[in-house]
Amino acid sequence: MACEGEATEPDYLDYLNERFGDGDGRGRRPFRIQPVSRRNGRTPSGIVEAACQAAGEDEAWALFDRDQWKDIPQAVEAAARGRVEMALSHPSFDLWLLLHFQAFGGAQSGSGKLVVEKLRQARGADAFREYDRKGDKSVRGARREALKDRESKAVAHARSLVASCAHGACDPGRAETAPAGAAERTVSSQEWAARSGHAVDCQVLRRDPSTDVWRLLVSLGIGS
Numbered sequence: 001m002a003c004e005g006e007a008t009e010p011d012y013l014d015y016l017n018e019r020f021g022d023g024d025g026r027g028r029r030p031f032r033i034q035p036v037s038r039r040n041g042r043t044p045s046g047i048v049e050a051a052c053q054a055a056g057e058d059e060a061w062a063l064f065d066r067d068q069w070k071d072i073p074q075a076v077e078a079a080a081r082g083r084v085e086m087a088l089s090h091p092s093f094d095l096w097l098l099l100h101f102q103a104f105g106g107a108q109s110g111s112g113k114l115v116v117e118k119l120r121q122a123r124g125a126d127a128f129r130e131y132d133r134k135g136d137k138s139v140r141g142a143r144r145e146a147l148k149d150r151e152s153k154a155v156a157h158a159r160s161l162v163a164s165c166a167h168g169a170c171d172p173g174r175a176e177t178a179p180a181g182a183a184e185r186t187v188s189s190q191e192w193a194a195r196s197g198h199a200v201d202c203q204v205l206r207r208d209p210s211t212d213v214w215r216l217l218v219s220l221g222i223g224s
């Protein structure tokens with residue numbers, strides 16, 4: 001799983017391994033996410049490429065944010081070609097963290113400031129009070145504790161953002177959460193981006209706010 005962030009996303013993926021990676025012995029299978037991140041200015045298409053290269057025979061995922069928007073259309077095309085699953089967040093991955101504590105709505109026009117502010121103030125999120133101050137965007141220790149057992153809530157909130165997408169015809173019930181598998185045919189970038197439950201003609205850059213990270217959790221058997 002390739003991502004841009006140096007702290008938040010790799011920390012979060014490590015948390016998923018730590019908390020859920022061994023399976024639960026009751027049908028939820030064990031897994032191991034290998035975060036691939038590089039410092040400095042990864043573009044979305046660079047992230048997709050890194051996921052392709054690192055994954056080999058394994059499932060490949062690319063995590064990126066709307067606020068790195070520059071080449072998102074190219075990134076979606078590359079992901080469709082390489083069958084790399086995408087978890088795109090508008091405006092940023094921080095929205096996914098916030099949804100563990102509360103619902104959220106309203107277009108953010110690419111700015112993540114309000115999301116961070118809400119996260120710092122959210123009920124139950126005391127550990128995030130200093131989040132993104134002095135460059136601290138880590139997800140460790142008390143912050144992991146705060147996220148615990150809120151996965152189902154976060155998934156429900158993220159699904160409801162698909163349902164309330166301004167496009168009007170987006171439906172989380174249509175989202176694909178099973179692995180894409182080998183290519184049977186070529187899929188268009190629009191079809192690939194619709195795996196999130198958004199309509200085929202719902203433009204990726206207009207899914208504001210939204211985060212597809214819930215699809216990763218459900219595909220791992222968490223929080224469904």
Ligand SMILES: [Zn+2]
Pocket residue numbers: 162165166167168170198199202207
């Ligand atoms: Zn939509």
